[in-house]
Amino acid sequence: MTSVFDLILRRLVQGHPEQLLLLLFGGQTPAFIRMADSSLPQSERRADTVLVVEAHGVRFAVDVEIQAQADPHFAERLLDYTVRIHRRERLPVLPVAIYLVPEAEGASPPYRFECAGMRVLRFDFQVIRLWEVDYRQPTLQAATALLPLSVLESNAGPERIAWAESRIQQEPSLSTEERLDLLVVLGTLASRRFGQDRLSQHLRNIMIDSPFWEEQRAKERARAWSQVLRTFAEARGLAFPADAGERLEQLDASTLQALVNKAVTTPDLAATELRAILTAPQH
Structure with a gap:
């Protein structure tokens, strides 16, 4: 679920990629080549930031994902992003998780699973905990x-x-x-x-x-309306999938508020519209 932390940090790192690399790599910073498209092939999702860099003659992509709150599916989502970026860019990919606050951190890498006693997958990613960084170094x-x-x-x-x-x-x-x-x-x-x-x-x-601050307040309003609609969905017995919050927050605040108003005035119509949003196919 998108938060104000995700939005402001995404804007910051995309505007200053060379300085972001200092945070990720310290004194062994690779050369920044270009920003890559953050949209993911065959998916409606977007990565937070994708950089193409080069170190010791080797070019690779860096996928930076910013977490401001806990997400039990973060590691598998990061794996999905890594594979999609690798297939599009035809480059090795270094996935990096930046945790803003301790409560945002989930299970430590690697993400792995076995089947029939056989190790099928081991997926590692770099972790940066912003509360541990010494910014005076x-x-x-x-x-x-x-x-x-x-x-x-x-x-x-x-x-x-x-x-x-x-x-x-x-x-x-x-x-x-x-x-x-x-x-x-x-x-x-x-x-x-x-x-x-x-x-x-x-x-x-x-x-x-700042117009940017007004944009963040609009995002916060959208998040509040999506929480109201979640309560409404539960009261009406509607299925609320894991990505429902993300689906709702893709709508603007005025659309969400109109749907909340319908939940009060014409709840059957609101339930029908909400069900359509929550069950629309994701690509």
């Missing part, structure tokens, strides 16, 4: 785009907000648009962890004025 000091993530470090207190804001404000290489984007991400993550009253007035003003 030399390899990350110059990675201004990663500064908003530093407020998620477990040892960071509210004072980290002012430190990161000052660094972003003083970075001469950032354009005005890039600086505003990073400050919005910083404000969003910091307010989620420490509360909005810990933000500077300047940072709060930037968030209020």
Whole structure:
């Protein structure tokens, strides 16, 4: 299920892929070649970020998936993404899971299963836990785009907000648009962890004025309406598949709100429409 964490971090890493590679590889960073299409062949899903890189003369793809909440099916979904990207790009694929908060982490790799006593599959992937990253280490000091993530470090207190804001404000290489984007991400993550009253007035003003922040509020409204519709579906005895939340959140907030209104005024019609959404074939 998409969350505000997924959306803001996806925007951040796709805008600064070279700095993302510092987070993934440290001092042994491969050369960034290009961003790859994040849509997946023969699927309606999209990967969070797909990078094509090169190290020691070997070119490969990196699939970065961001998790802000627990998903019991994450490993098998990551396996599916890896295979699809490999088939499309004709390159080896390094899958990477970035966990924003401890409660987002599921079972540790590898993902594996056996059949009739025979090992059929062992699937490994790299794991990065953002609360364990030391953002003051030399390899990350110059990675201004990663500064908003530093407020998620477990040892960071509210004072980290002012430190990161000052660094972003003083970075001469950032354009005005890039600086505003990073400050919005910083404000969003910091307010989620420490509360909005810990933000500077300047940072709060930037968030209020940002079209991106309004987009996130719309996503949050959509998520709230989807929860209401889940309760409605359960009350009506409708099947609610595992991907139902994701299906609903693909609709805009106004469509979801209209469906909620129908659930109150014309529940039979709402049930019919909701059933159609939840049972539509996925490709």
